[in-house]
Amino acid sequence: MKIKPLYFYLGVALIVIIYLFVITxxxxxxxxxxxxxxxxxQSDEIHQxxxxxxxxxxxxxxxxxxxxxxxxxxxxxxEESPNDTAKLKEYADFLYMAHQNVKxxxxxxxxxxxxxxxxxxxxxxxxxxxxxxxxxxxxxxTDIILSYDKxxxxxxxxxxxxxxxxxxxxxxxxxxxDVINRFPESKAAQLARSALQKL
Numbered sequence: 001m002k003i004k005p006l007y008f009y010l011g012v013a014l015i016v017i018i019y020l021f022v023i024t025x026x027x028x029x030x031x032x033x034x035x036x037x038x039x040x041x042q043s044d045e046i047h048q049x050x051x052x053x054x055x056x057x058x059x060x061x062x063x064x065x066x067x068x069x070x071x072x073x074x075x076x077x078x079e080e081s082p083n084d085t086a087k088l089k090e091y092a093d094f095l096y097m098a099h100q101n102v103k104x105x106x107x108x109x110x111x112x113x114x115x116x117x118x119x120x121x122x123x124x125x126x127x128x129x130x131x132x133x134x135x136x137x138x139x140x141x142t143d144i145i146l147s148y149d150k151x152x153x154x155x156x157x158x159x160x161x162x163x164x165x166x167x168x169x170x171x172x173x174x175x176x177x178d179v180i181n182r183f184p185e186s187k188a189a190q191l192a193r194s195a196l197q198k199l
Contacts, residue, residue: 070094078107085115092121101128117148126158130165138162153179153188160192169199 074091081087088111095104105128111121122141129138139162145155156179164172176192183189 071098082110083114085111085118088114089118089121092124096124096128101131104128116144119145119149119152123154123158126162130158130162133165135162135165139166151182153183153186157188157191157195161195164195164199173199 071094074087074094077087078084078091088107092104092107092111095101095107105125108121108125108128112118112125115121122145126138126141126145129135129141139159142155142159142162145152146159149155156175160172160175160179163175173196176196179186179192180189180196
């Protein structure tokens with residue numbers, strides 16, 4: 001007897017729902033675990049909602065075996081092909097999404113040496129440097145993006161945020177006003193408007 005695909009997928013969906021219910025019930029009341037540095041996850045706009053009630057931040061104790069196996073698979077793939085930019089990018093992105101910036105950083109740095117115009121990798125490097133308060137390095141990455149993509153509104157917005165972080169408020173205002181004037185409908189312009197109000 002052949003099982004209809006509809007019943008198969010309904011069964012799989014039911015199993016997933018039951019699994020999620022059991023997991024969330026088991027996690028109730030447990031203290032949130034943070035990254036290896038044992039810092040609490042920030043409660044800023046980027047991180048809000050990451051620790052929902054009944055959930056834990058990713059750690060070795062609650063990350064599924066499939067995720068860990070995939071991370072090991074990517075690590076091995078990079079070790080076997082250290083100049084394969086696609087594999088480097090996938091592994092670095094995976095680590096970054098897992099909040100393992102210390103491990104992701106050298107991989108992104110290697111990636112941009114091999115592929116200098118990889119804007120996504122440079123944006124992520126900028127973000128890591130900015131989070132680590134390495135503003136000169138963050139600004140250098142942003143300037144590199146702007147050297148080959150001078151009209152990138154996100155890079156321009158980032159430049160304003162970096163110089164504001166260095167205390168150069170007037171310069172930041174000018175950069176953000178330029179973003180708003182040149183790219184009024186962009187996400188960067190929305191961020192610039194908000195940043196100007198807070199500056």
